[in-house]
Amino acid sequence: MIIVGLPYTETRQTRLDEITGGSPYGASTIAGANGSRMPSDDELAMARSQGRHVATIAKKLAGT
Numbered sequence: 169m170i171i172v173g174l175p176y177t178e179t180r181q182t183r184l185d186e187i188t189g190g191s192p193y194g195a196s197t198i199a200g201a202n203g204s205r206m207p208s209d210d211e212l213a214m215a216r217s218q219g220r221h222v223a224t225i226a227k228k229l230a231g232t
Contacts, residue, residue, distance in 0.1 A: 170225070170229070171193075172218070172221060172222045172225050173191070173192050173193045173194045173218070174190060174191065174192055174193075174194055174195060174214060174217065174218050174221070175192075175221060176192060178190070178214060178217050178218075180210045180213060180214050180217075181214060183210065186208070186210075188208060188210050188211060189207070189211050189214075190210075190211060190214040194218060195211065195214040195215040195217075195218045196211070197211045
């Protein structure tokens, strides 16, 4: 097993102008105590970025 988080080059995880999930461990969202907050556009973009990153690493590990 290999853990593939968000690379530090994913700068959306360091925003300070709004509440944003995401960390070097991976994409996430802050849903609130009752789960009512939906993922922001930045959080969704980080999830897509992590998906591409995982696919790239998997392809390299497969040797293709």
